[in-house]
Amino acid sequence: MSKHNLLKRLGLQHPIIQAPMAGTATPALAAAVSNAGGLGSISIANFDAPTARKNIQALKALTDRPYNINVFVHEEGVADAAREAQWVDFLRPEFERYGAQPPAALKNIMPTFYDNEAVVQVLVEERPPVVSFHFGLPPATTITALKNAGAVLLATATSVAEARLLEAAGIDAIVAQGIEAGGHRGVMDPAAPDDELTTAALTRLLATHTALPVIAAGGIMDGAGVAAYLELGAELAQLGTAFIACPESAADEGFRATLASDAAFHTRLTPIVSGRAARSLATNWVALDQGTHALGPHPPQPAYPIAYDAAKALIAAAKAKGDNGWGAYWAGQGAPLSRGKVPAAELLGQLVAELAA
Numbered sequence: 001m002s003k004h005n006l007l008k009r010l011g012l013q014h015p016i017i018q019a020p021m022a023g024t025a026t027p028a029l030a031a032a033v034s035n036a037g038g039l040g041s042i043s044i045a046n047f048d049a050p051t052a053r054k055n056i057q058a059l060k061a062l063t064d065r066p067y068n069i070n071v072f073v074h075e076e077g078v079a080d081a082a083r084e085a086q087w088v089d090f091l092r093p094e095f096e097r098y099g100a101q102p103p104a105a106l107k108n109i110m111p112t113f114y115d116n117e118a119v120v121q122v123l124v125e126e127r128p129p130v131v132s133f134h135f136g137l138p139p140a141t142t143i144t145a146l147k148n149a150g151a152v153l154l155a156t157a158t159s160v161a162e163a164r165l166l167e168a169a170g171i172d173a174i175v176a177q178g179i180e181a182g183g184h185r186g187v188m189d190p191a192a193p194d195d196e197l198t199t200a201a202l203t204r205l206l207a208t209h210t211a212l213p214v215i216a217a218g219g220i221m222d223g224a225g226v227a228a229y230l231e232l233g234a235e236l237a238q239l240g241t242a243f244i245a246c247p248e249s250a251a252d253e254g255f256r257a258t259l260a261s262d263a264a265f266h267t268r269l270t271p272i273v274s275g276r277a278a279r280s281l282a283t284n285w286v287a288l289d290q291g292t293h294a295l296g297p298h299p300p301q302p303a304y305p306i307a308y309d310a311a312k313a314l315i316a317a318a319k320a321k322g323d324n325g326w327g328a329y330w331a332g333q334g335a336p337l338s339r340g341k342v343p344a345a346e347l348l349g350q351l352v353a354e355l356a357a
């Protein structure tokens with residue numbers, strides 16, 4: 001038996017979490033994974049309280065099994081009108097190429113969960129069995145309220161120092177997110193130096209240096225990968241990229257096509273899309289960050305998540321003209337191992353069979 005028996009505590013049959021993926025993981029995807037004995041997750045980070053409640057209820061209606069609801073606990077970036085105007089002006093030629101105008105002003109499109117009383121209330125009332133935090137931790141009062149509502153609490157750490165903060169705050173298990181991971185890197189302080197630990201090194205460090213159960217995340221695409229991290233001391237593995245191409249995900253055709261292309265071999269960690277580092281397939285955004293895009297060298301970016309507002313507008317303008325080159329297509333380094341449009345329950349079955357092999 002594993003050190004903490006997290007599998008049993010969470011009520012799972014298989015040691016696999018389908019990662020929360022804001023904008024990509026749907027209630028249908030999460031329910032399919034939960035119903036197959038894994039832990040399905042959705043993020044409500046990009047929703048207001050009523051929309052968050054609707055999504056949680058949609059997931060509950062599709063499964064009687066445990067599921068995870070994820071929130072972003074980031075420090076909101078400071079608005080800077082001059083910097084934002086310069087950024088929008090820089091991107092303007094691309095908007096014009098698609099016959100569109102950039103937003104007149106940029107907004108904070110992802111308020112933090114930290115002091116979001118309305119969303120805390122939704123979680124307390126809807127009582128999800130598992131809640132996960134990314135980018136940081138909420139106040140102690142919120143942690144207590146969620147525990148009292150019956151939630152097992154998970155949170156991301158990218159270093160031993162962050163894991164210690166989770167331990168001290170009473171979090172139940174650590175999502176050890178390595179540098180290979182797709183999506184936003186969950187560092188708590190984006191201004192601090194980042195040791196960029198791999199999933200293997202981080203899993204091993206946390207399994208030996210902390211008392212909490214560890215969930216390995218980053219670059220895991222198959223049963224062999226899950227088995228390797230269990231061997232290193234993780235109790236569960238969290239896979240995001242592996243589930244993007246499932247028919248139940250919200251990934252659009254552009255995302256699916258880019259994931260199936262050569263761009264999957266060249267993922268990059270870049271803050272250029274949202275203002276915080278996220279691992280992306282090789283898109284125009286990556287070219288922009290690397291200075292190889294026709295727009296040329298870019299000015300300083302607006303803060304997270306204000307920069308994301310401009311990106312989302314450009315993504316929509318390009319998509320309306322059939323160009324997917326500007327997509328926010330997050331994926332991990334294992335992206336070329338994606339299996340295409342395999343239904344989530346079937347994919348989970350394949351992973352479990354590989355794990356047992």
Ligand code: FMN
Nearest residue numbers: 019021022043134181182183218219240241330332
């Ligand atoms: N992690 C979160 O905690 N919340 C999110 O909303 C979230 N969105 C993501 C969206 C996509 C498309 C991807 C690929 C990852 C996202 N992540 C998010 C990160 C995952 O939790 C996890 O760390 C990552 O998927 C693991 O690496 P892998 O993609 O190589 O499996």
